[in-house]
Amino acid sequence: MSVQSPISSVNDFVVRFANVNGSGSASANELFARSILRHGVPVSPRNIFPSNIQGLPTWYEVRVTEADHLGARGGVDLMVAMNPQTWDKDVASIEPGGYLFYDSTKPMPTSKFRADINVIGVPLTAITNSTYTDPRQRQLFKNIIYLGALCALLDMDPKLVEQLIGEQYKGKEKLLSSNVHALHLGRDWALQNLKCPIGLRVKKSDKVGERIFIEGNSAAALGAVYGGATVCAWYPITPSSSVAEAFTSHCKKLRHDPETGKAKYAIVQGEDELASIGIVIGASWNGARAFTATSGPGISLMTEFIGLSYFAEIPAVIMNIQRAGPSTGMPTRTQQCDIIACAYASHGDTKHILLFPEDPAEAFEFAAQSFDLADRLQTMIFLMLDLDIGMNHRLCRPLKWDDARQYDRGKVMTAEMLDEPGRDFGRYLDVDGDGIPYRTYPGTHPTKGSFFTRGTSRDRYARYSEEGAVYADNMQRLVRKFETAQDMVPRPLQANAAKPTKYGVIYFGSTAPAMDEAIGLLEARGHQLDRLRIRAFPFHSSVASFIADHDFVYVVEQNRDGQLRQLIVNENGIDPVRLVPILHYDGTPITARFIANAIGDHQDHLKVTPLRKAVS
């Protein structure tokens, strides 16, 4: 052990596992996170992985946080360094007084350690090799053995871990017993050979409550099931593939006709993103609820169809799980960088609806709601997640559904309606003044209500027309429809500081948990901020009011160019000087420390006493 005073903390620390992709460590590391949850202590895990299958470095970080800070914190208190390739970087990332856990089978020169950290060596390879002969078993059980050692070091209850292993291998007794055996191998060795526990400890608590632990992509897919989606067409792309895979899995469990066993859904893996969105548009045109899931490069490919959806007014839902761009960018790193691309996707004048959920619970709700919105507004709806929400487990409130809720299919004219005396059906007539016309599904009526859908300009009766006035009339109605949407999409949520302040902060999506924590850090530095979490585009009028009510408003986002800020300036005519960009875009999730430092420094700068006052 080092002479440096070791970090001492109960239920508030960060553990990071450094592994090699393909080593089978993911399930052991996730088991560690779940085990702490079973102690009643909240966790916030993040999987940091490369865009390849095997061999490159991968990390899994578990923030143990009784205070419920679910954003990334930054820094590492305990590094489980299992990857020689990243050793130096991993050792460097440990907080002073933190702990380094490593495989001590082969001695390491002292130069490979730091003087200000605490080194814990466990001969993992030696223990594994003396127990197992099969190479794959050696690899897999080594992960469980280090998990066992951590149980001892962190004072975790092994019964809770055993219980989880039991759930994981229910009905597979051989796997269950061998995993439990490996767990105890590691734990027993640590108890016999190391000083246990260390300064970091897990103590049973009751802070998890009824909350659930789920990935955003899975929750969004479940939202699609509950929202009535019957057609899903998709093309694999990280980090969105697990949306479609989860939708498939949910549908297999929940959507089969009990009598015939037949599927009440259709899922097609398209040949590309163009086909996927084409299938979605065809299905939606024909009255089914349909969606696709993709990421930035997929959005690029879909933009022609997105323009068609906008102009021909066909409902559809795209779940965009954002990753770092441009181009292939960093496929397995998170960003919020498709805001502008989605808001104005396609050529010509377009505006699209965007929804920004903050966590899996909201991803579920917004996903379900997006189908109502798409039908109601007859347009494309973008559910804007990102990798940080989509592919990581989050602790969130339980998912809720009101059985009295009915699907809102929007303005669909039936055969009976078409037969009403005096009824004038025109596909693009603005009957109600809200910019939203009525549509009919194909096959509705033998002689009434049919129309020709096209991407070319047409009049209110869907008749091809290139008359300038007819085109302008249609484009104006689309603007009216977009304005109508403002009151239909989720409103921003405002939270005011404890004391009156001239400063505000705007943020959205996966930034929310880090922002919640950052507010506390800023208060500790003496900075008060009102905050507004934007949940949708078009922006509600309260966004402009919030900005008007404050001298400066920080706009926190995870992209280089301040895309949300651009959108606010563009759509609300705000003086850009009044919106201060706080930007994080290295592909890692934004942290409370980063936000607090960036805003705090700016605030400190604002408080500098002007020179002339100081002199006088």
Added chain:
Amino acid sequence: MTYIAKPKFHHPGLPKNELGYTHRDYEGKISTLCAGCGHDSITASIIEACYELSIEPHRVAKISGIGCSSKTPDYFLGNSHGFNSVHGRMPSVLTGANLANRDLIYLGVSGDGDSASIGFGQFAHSIRRGVNMTYIVENNGVYGLTKGQFSATADRGSKSKKGVTNTDNAIDLVAIALQLGASFVARSFSGDKTQLVPLIAAAIRHKGASFIDVISPCIAFNNHAGSTKSFDYVREHNDAVNRLDVLTGRDPITVDYAPGTVQMVEQHDGTRLALRKIDADYDANDRLAAMTFLQKHAAKGQVVTGLLYVDPDSEDLHSHLDTVETPLNTLEAKDLCPGAGALEKINASLR
């Protein structure tokens, strides 16, 4: 494309089909294609086939991409919903529409530019999925709307109107459709309505991916000496392997066919194809033989027309996905939403 509707009046003595509809009920708006365009002949054949099958016009969804051919759905079945989507992407839109409502009849109309170039992938994948549709390519080997460039189906060595020789090999969509597993593959000629009408009728009745490549000369840009898609060239090189009739289980459709032996092919919906064989060696149930036959005749510069292959036991995409018989677009919240109780169980499993 036009918005000019045809006059409503018609001769009271026009013959009616089983549903009481006349030909006029199957027409659409006035065509704005060039006078003499082969595509208008195909439009007329679609109208004739739908009339003869006594299809309810509004139960048809007609979907196209972009181009001269893709304009044509506006010119037939005026009481049907049409969808003029984006260039080459008709197959995906049609696939989605079909998934939403399996009860409608799907006509996909495309062109050679649409299907053999920008939409080649979508053409291929819709065929291999077995989407229940009638996919008609109105094939003139040229880009008419942009005034005369070669398309990917133009034969190597053929000449454009400007005298340019095509040096690229042609894509034979029929050969591709056979290779990809289409369960109904035919080629015809827009100038041979006698052959084309029953082919379209049979394709509509067929369950699964029906593909018809119709050579349809472009009167403006590809109907000259040196073109292998001109009226004269196709008439001179046409080798019809069969003529057919469709028996609907009611009265046989009266069409004038060449005499010969008859081979009955049962369809899924109970209708029967009556193949009147004029080529003794030709077996329309043998995919491999059809592929060989096609290539041999192509090497001789012959345009083989007729029903080249049909699988009487075909399935469609809905069969592969094992979807419910009820159209997905009619399922309601009670059919689709698992409810709060199920969600509670899911929540419990996530703790």
